[in-house]
Amino acid sequence: MLRFATRPLSRRFRSGYRWVDERAGTTDLVHKGLYEAVPDRGAWAYTLGSATLVLIVLQFFTGIFLLLTYVPSFASAWDSLRFLQTSDRFGNWVRGMHLWSAYVLILVIGLHMLRTFLSASYKRPRELNWVSGGILFFLVLGLAITGAMLPMDNAGYWTTVVVTNIPHYLPFIGDAIRTLWRGGDFVGPITLTRTFAIHIWVLPFLLLALIGAHLYLLRRHGEFGAWVNYSTTTDDPDREIAERIRRAEPPYPTLRIERQYAAPRKTVGFFPNQLFKDTVVSIVLVAIIFVFGFIAGAPLDARADPATLTYVPSPEWFYLPLDQLLVLTPQTYLIAFGVFLLVGLGSLALILLPFYDRSPARRPLSRPEVLVPGLFLAFMVVILAVLGVNRLYGL
Amino acid sequence: MLAASLTAVPGNLFGNGLAVALVVLLHVQIATFITGASTLAVVSESIAMARNDPRHARLSHDLVKASAYVFTFGSAVAIFFMIWVLTALWGLFFVDLQRITFYMFVFEAAAFVVEIALLYSVYANWGRLEAYRRARLGLLVLLAVVLWFQMFFINVVASYMLTPNGGDVNQLSQVLNPTFLPLQLHRTVGNIAWAGAVLAFYAGLRYLLATRRARREAAVGTVPARSVGAMSASRFAPGSPPPAARDSRLPYWDWLGQWGVLWAVGLSLFQIWIGYSYAKEVQLHAFPAWFRMMRGALSNVFLVQIFLLGMIFILGTLYFWRRMTASGARGTRTQIVCLVIIVLATLLAIQPAWFALSLPDVQAAHLDRPWWDGGLLNPIGDFIPNKVFALVVIMLCGLVAITSYLRAYSRGEVRMGETTRRLQGVLLALGVTVSLMMATMGVIRENSRQPFLIHGELRLQHQQIVTTPPQAPP
Ligand code: HEM
Numbered sequence: 045m046l047r048f049a050t051r052p053l054s055r056r057f058r059s060g061y062r063w064v065d066e067r068a069g070t071t072d073l074v075h076k077g078l079y080e081a082v083p084d085r086g087a088w089a090y091t092l093g094s095a096t097l098v099l100i101v102l103q104f105f106t107g108i109f110l111l112l113t114y115v116p117s118f119a120s121a122w123d124s125l126r127f128l129q130t131s132d133r134f135g136n137w138v139r140g141m142h143l144w145s146a147y148v149l150i151l152v153i154g155l156h157m158l159r160t161f162l163s164a165s166y167k168r169p170r171e172l173n174w175v176s177g178g179i180l181f182f183l184v185l186g187l188a189i190t191g192a193m194l195p196m197d198n199a200g201y202w203t204t205v206v207v208t209n210i211p212h213y214l215p216f217i218g219d220a221i222r223t224l225w226r227g228g229d230f231v232g233p234i235t236l237t238r239t240f241a242i243h244i245w246v247l248p249f250l251l252l253a254l255i256g257a258h259l260y261l262l263r264r265h266g267e268f269g270a271w272v273n274y275s276t277t278t279d280d281p282d283r284e285i286a287e288r289i290r291r292a293e294p295p296y297p298t299l300r301i302e303r304q305y306a307a308p309r310k311t312v313g314f315f316p317n318q319l320f321k322d323t324v325v326s327i328v329l330v331a332i333i334f335v336f337g338f339i340a341g342a343p344l345d346a347r348a349d350p351a352t353l354t355y356v357p358s359p360e361w362f363y364l365p366l367d368q369l370l371v372l373t374p375q376t377y378l379i380a381f382g383v384f385l386l387v388g389l390g391s392l393a394l395i396l397l398p399f400y401d402r403s404p405a406r407r408p409l410s411r412p413e414v415l416v417p418g419l420f421l422a423f424m425v426v427i428l429a430v431l432g433v434n435r436l437y438g439l
Numbered sequence: 440m441l442a443a444s445l446t447a448v449p450g451n452l453f454g455n456g457l458a459v460a461l462v463v464l465l466h467v468q469i470a471t472f473i474t475g476a477s478t479l480a481v482v483s484e485s486i487a488m489a490r491n492d493p494r495h496a497r498l499s500h501d502l503v504k505a506s507a508y509v510f511t512f513g514s515a516v517a518i519f520f521m522i523w524v525l526t527a528l529w530g531l532f533f534v535d536l537q538r539i540t541f542y543m544f545v546f547e548a549a550a551f552v553v554e555i556a557l558l559y560s561v562y563a564n565w566g567r568l569e570a571y572r573r574a575r576l577g578l579l580v581l582l583a584v585v586l587w588f589q590m591f592f593i594n595v596v597a598s599y600m601l602t603p604n605g606g607d608v609n610q611l612s613q614v615l616n617p618t619f620l621p622l623q624l625h626r627t628v629g630n631i632a633w634a635g636a637v638l639a640f641y642a643g644l645r646y647l648l649a650t651r652r653a654r655r656e657a658a659v660g661t662v663p664a665r666s667v668g669a670m671s672a673s674r675f676a677p678g679s680p681p682p683a684a685r686d687s688r689l690p691y692w693d694w695l696g697q698w699g700v701l702w703a704v705g706l707s708l709f710q711i712w713i714g715y716s717y718a719k720e721v722q723l724h725a726f727p728a729w730f731r732m733m734r735g736a737l738s739n740v741f742l743v744q745i746f747l748l749g750m751i752f753i754l755g756t757l758y759f760w761r762r763m764t765a766s767g768a769r770g771t772r773t774q775i776v777c778l779v780i781i782v783l784a785t786l787l788a789i790q791p792a793w794f795a796l797s798l799p800d801v802q803a804a805h806l807d808r809p810w811w812d813g814g815l816l817n818p819i820g821d822f823i824p825n826k827v828f829a830l831v832v833i834m835l836c837g838l839v840a841i842t843s844y845l846r847a848y849s850r851g852e853v854r855m856g857e858t859t860r861r862l863q864g865v866l867l868a869l870g871v872t873v874s875l876m877m878a879t880m881g882v883i884r885e886n887s888r889q890p891f892l893i894h895g896e897l898r899l900q901h902q903q904i905v906t907t908p909p910q911a912p913p
Contacts, residue, residue: 368716374824427624
C-alpha cells in the first residue's frame with residue numbers, strides 16, 4: 045500500500061534529479077566532495093576545522109536575521125535592538141545565538157590552530173593552509189570586535205571610541221586612518237555606518253574568499269592529520285614507505301616531500317567516517333549555542349551616552365589577554381611598544397611560522413624549538429586572561 | 440581579672456612575630472613541596488604509562504613516598520602552628536580571622552581529611568595497585584586536585600588579609616579579592632617549580648654521594664681516576680659487583696637532576712610576570728603595603744629577591760651550558776650568549792634606586808637628586824623602565840636557553856650519565872636559591888601589611904579592630 049502511494053512520487057523525483065544531474069553533474073560533485081581519503085588515526089582532532097566552518101555558517105545565518113531588524117544609524121541602532129529584545133518573539137534568542145556562536149567560534153578556531161600547530165600540519169607542502177588560516181583567524185577577531193561596536197549601547201559606544209583610536213598611535217599614517225574610520229575627528233554617525241559596512245561586507249567577503257582558498261588547499265594536499273599516521277611498523281621502513289606511497293590514494297602523495305610524511309599508513313573515507321565525527325561535534329556545539337542563546341541571550345546596555353563619567357568600559361573577554369598586557373606595560377611605552385611592536389611582530393611571527401620552522405620533524409617532542417615558545421605563548425595568553433578577569437571583577 | 444588574663448596575649452610582639460615567621464617559613468617549604476610533587480607525580484606516572492619509561496615509573500613512586508614522609512612531619516608542624524602559634528600567641532587576631540573566613544577554614548580542614556586518605560592509600564598500596572595503573576593514576580590526579588584546592592582555600596585567606604576588598608561581608612568578594620587569582624596562579628606555578636628544584640637538589644646530592652664513594656675507593660685502588668667512567672670502572676676491582684650494576688644509578692641521578700632544573704627554571708619564566716601582575720594589584724588595592732614593599736622599608740629586601748630570581752636563571756643556564764658541553768652537544772654557544780646576557784640583566788636589575796633604607800628617608804634628608812648631583816638617588820635602578828627591561832630580557836633569554844637545551848636533548852645529543860661532579864654543585868645551589876627566594880618572598884609579603892594584620896582593618900599592635908577607614912591611595 046505504502047509502496048504504491050510513494051512510488052510515483054519517488055519516480056518523479058528520480059527523473060527530476062536525473063535531468064539536473066545530466067546538466068549540472070551533481071552526482072560527480074557529491075562524489076568528489078564526499079569520497080576523499082583521510083588519515084585513520086586522530087579523527088576527533090580533525091573535526092575542529094569543520095566545526096569552525098559550521099559556526100561561521102551559523103553566524104551568517106543568524107546575522108541575516110538580525111539584519112532584518114537592525115537599523116545601522118547612530119540614532120536608531122539602539123532602538124531597533126531594543127525592539128528586537130522586547131517585541132520580537134525570537135529576536136532575543138537569535139541575537140543571543142549570534143553572540144554565543146561568536147564566542148564558541150573564537151574558542152574553536154583557537155583549538156583548531158593549536159591542533160594544527162601541535163601536529164605540524166603547516167609544514168611543506170601545506171604552508172599556505174597555515175597562512176590562509178592565520179589570516180582567517182585575524183579576520184574572525186576583526187569581525188568580533190566590529191560586531192561589538194554595532195549596538196550603540198554604552199558598551200558598544202565606548203568600544204568604538206577605544207578601538208577606533210588605536211590607529212592613532214601608529215606613526216605617520218595613524219591619524220589619517222583614524223579620521224577615515226571615524227569619518228571625522230570624533231566618533232559619530234559616520235563611524236557607525238563605516239563600521240557596519242566593514243562588519244557586514246568587507247570582512248565577510250574576505251572571510252569567504254579565504255575560506256574557499258583554505259578548503260581548496262586542503263583538498264589539494266589532503267588532510268595531513270598527525271604524526272601518529274606516519275610511523276613505520278616493519279623492520280624495513282624504507283620498503284614500507286615506498287609501498288605506502290605506491291598504493292596511496294590521491295591526493296597522497298602530492299608533492300615530492302619527505303617520504304615518510306608523504307602518505308599516511310592507513311586512510312578511511314571522509315564519508316562516512318570523518319563526516320560522522322564532524323557532524324557529532326558540530327551538533328553538540330550548535331546545541332550549546334542554542335541553549336546559551338536562549339538562556340543567556342545577548343546583553344544590551346543603556347543607550348550610548350557620550351557624556352557619561354561613571355561608565356567603566358571593559359573589553360570583550362577575548363581581548364582580555366591583550367588588555368591585561370597593556371595594563372602591565374609601563375605607561376611610557378604603552379601603545380607604541382605594547383600594541384604595535386609586540387602584538388604586530390607576534391602576529392607576523394605566527395602567520396609566517398611555516399617559513400622558519402622547516403625541519404622535517406613532526407612529533408611535538410622532536411620539535412622543542414617551536415613547541416616550547418609556542419606553549420609559553422599559549423599559557424601566557426590563558427594566564428593573562430585569568431588575571432584580566434580578576435582585575436575586571438575588582439573594578 | 441579573669442577577663443583581663445584571657446584577653447592578654449602572652450609574650451611580646453617581636454617574639455610572637457618571630458615565632459610565626461619561623462614556623463610559617465618551615466611550613467611553606469613543606470606544603471609547597473607536597474603540592475608541587477603531587478602534580479609532578481601525575482606527570483611522571485602518565486609518561487611512565489604512555490611510554491613505558493622506567494625512570495618516570497621510579498620517580499612517580501619516589502615522589503609519593505617522599506610526600507608521605509614529608510607530610511607526616513609537615514602536618515605536625517601545621518598543627519603546632521595552628522594550635523600553639525596562632526591560637527595561643529595570636530588568639531585575638533586569629534579568632535577574628537576565623538570568623539570572617541569561616542568557610543574557607545572548614546573546606547580547608549575537609550580537604551586535609553581527603554588528602555590524608557588519598558595520600559596514605561596510594562602510598563601503602565602502591566605495589567598492589569601496580570595491576571591497576573589507570574586507577575592508581577586516577578588516585579594521583581585526585582590527590583593533586585585536592586591539594587590544589589587546599590591551596591585555593593588558604594590562598595583566599597592569605598590574599599584577603601592583604602586586600603580585603605569588603606570580603607568580610609561578601610563571601611564572593613572574599614574569594615575574588617583583587618590579589619586572590621594572582622596569588623593562586625603564582626603559587627600553582629611556584630609549587631611545581633619548587634618541587635622541581637627539590638628534585639634537582641636531591642639528584643645532585645645523590646650523584647655526589649654515589650661518586651664520592653667511588654672516588655674514595657678509586658684512591659685506594661690502583662687505577663687513577665680520570666673521569667666518572669674511569670672512576671666507576673676502577674671501583675670494580677675483581678670481586679666487586681659488575682660495572683653495569685654500579686653505573687646504572689648515575690644516569691638516573693643525572694636524568695633526574697636535569698628534569699628538576701627544567702621544571703624549576705621553565706616555570707619561573709611565568710613567575711616573572713605573574714609576580715609583576717600581583718604587585719600591580721597590590722599597588723591598586725593596598726597602596727600603603729605596595730609602598731612599603733617597593734619604596735619603603737622593604738625596598739632593599741626586594742632587591743635581594745630580584746637577585747635571587749636572576750640567580751635562578753643564571754644557575755639554570757649555567758647548568759644547561761655545562762651539561763651540554765659535558766656531552767659534546769651542539770648549541771652551547773647559544774647558552775653562553777644567554778648566560779652572559781642574563782648576568783648583565785641581573786646586574787642591571789639589582790641596582791638600588793636609592794642609597795638609603797627607603798625613598799622617604801631620602802626625601803626627608805632632601806637628597807632626592809641623582810648621585811652625580813650629590814644626591815642619593817640612582818636612576819639606573821629605576822623600576823620603570825630599567826628593571827622591567829632587565830626582567831623581560833631575563834625571561835626571553837631563559838626561554839631561549841631552555842628551548843636550546845631541549846632541542847639538543849630531543850636530538851639525543853645529551854646522553855644521560857655524562858655529567859660532572861661540579862655540575863651537581865650547580866644543582867645544589869639552585870635548590871638553595873629557590874628555597875631562599877621563597878623565604879624572602881614570604882618575608883616581604885607578610886611584612887608589607889604592617890602595621891596591619893588584615894589590611895586597613897586589623898592592626899598588629901594589640902590585635903585591635905581599628906575604626907578608621909582604610910587609607911586611600913594618594
Ligand atoms: C575560518 C576559519 C577556518 C576554517 C573554516 C577552517 C577549516 C578547516 C578545515 C575544514 C580543515 C580540515 C579539517 C581539519 O584538519 O580540521 C582545515 C585544516 C587546516 N587548517 Fe583550517 N580553518 C580555519 C582556520 C584556520 C586557522 C586559524 C589556522 C591556523 C593558523 C588553520 C590551519 C589549518 C591547517 C594547517 C590545516 C591542515 C590540517 C592538516 O592537513 O592536518 N585553519 N581547516
